[in-house]
Amino acid sequence: MNTLLITNLFPKVSNPNSGIFIVQRLKHYKTYGVNFDAVSPAYENSKLVVLLKKLLKKQNGEYPLEEYERVKFKPVLIHRNLHTVLMNKISRSYFVKIAERFVGAIEQSFDFREYDLIHAHGMYSVPAGLIAKILAEKYRKPFIVTLHGSDVNILMPRRREIYVSILESASATIFVSKALLEKAKSLGFSGKNAVVIPNGYDETIFKPMDKKAVRKELGIHREGYKYVGFVGNLIPIKRADKLGEIFHLIAKEIPEMFFIIVGDGPLRKKIEKETKGLNIVFTGRIPQKDVAKYMNAMDVMVLPSREEGFGAVVIEAQACGTCVIGSSNGGIPEAIGFPKCVVEEGDQFEERFAKRVVEVLKEGYDMNRILERVKEFTWKNIVGKEIDVYGRVVQT
Secondary structure, eight states: OEEEEEESOOOBSSOTTTTHHHHHHHHTGGGGTOEEEEEEEEEEEOHHHHHHHHHTTOOOOOOBOSEETTEEOEEEEEEEOHHHHHHHHHOTTHHHHHHHHHHHHHHTTOOGGGOSEEEEEOOSSSOHHHHHHHHHHHHTOOEEEEEOSHIIIIITTTSHHHHHHHHHHSSEEEESSHHHHHHHHHTTOOOTTEEEOOOOBOTTTSOOOOHHHHHHHHTOOOTTOEEEEEESOOSGGGTGGGHHHHHHHHHHHOSSEEEEEEBOOTTHHHHHHHTTTSOEEEEESOOHHHHHHHHHHOSEEEEOOSOOSOOHHHHHHHHTTOEEEEESSTTHHHHHOOGGGEEOSSTTHHHHHHHHHHHHHHHOOOHHHHHHHHGGGBHHHHHHHHHHHHHHHHHO
16 A cells, blocks of 8 residues: 655654654554655745744744655745745634645655645644645545544634635544544534544653663662653643642642743743742753653653643653653543542642642652553554555445
């Protein structure tokens, strides 16, 4: 089976781990006899746009990597000038014209007679799903769209009519959680062609290690201390703006605490300022093998997000045998799988969240139950479910 995969989520020069779950999926495709070409649509900015981004302190390193962890991507670039930027801000539907430009660029690079289907990952600023729909209709190919989180939670309410049209016309739609599917249905999507398949984890990387030994290796060992950490982008939707408050509340109850923050983002300086005086380490963005070490160093990982498609970091931490406490938002409860580890959204959330973390730290947890439960989320199992969808779509 030959697949053209178009993805809004891909490794970037500025952040190779961006879209890592796309990379991990594709590693397993050949196991199931699936050949693929992976397309990463991106912009080639004019000098003026580059200057504007510098003035606004926004990253310019969005250029896609052509290869990461032996998985190859084909960057397809279109020129973006100041007019394109302004029109995309002013007009709610200008992204359709941009998608059409990407279609033209992709057509120049690929022979569509070679493919059995088109699979789009993401419906972000320039929706891969829209690009796939235009190409599928033109070349009479089936297409599948996978929705990951913010594409439904943030963008779909603004682009409801076009997004519903794309999803309804797809041969199949895949949602990473039941909660995300329900959100799409609340916005007018029928759900008739929908299936829920979450993200997975790499069991060769995320596995239990001796906590004391890994803390010593990382240079953060403190005898008798408890360790709490966060893994993710330091942005408001992850509720990273409240990590300082949550950590101080935990340290008030358990003074011998060490905190770990893995990731980076615009809120980092704010969090560094608010956590002064705590025992804390900021790792920045690091390779997955190092993420796994820090997850193993934690007694509890926290994910207090305001919105979340699924929360792949949850199952990665659980695969290390680490308990995760999360909010009740989006797909987090599905990812966690243990109701006692989910804190309901609402008044005094930070206080209740910190209290639950403290309770788990004092009471302990059954690591073996966590490890047994998470086995179903290996990439081999997850990709197998996706390939089953491929088979049904191609045969129809």
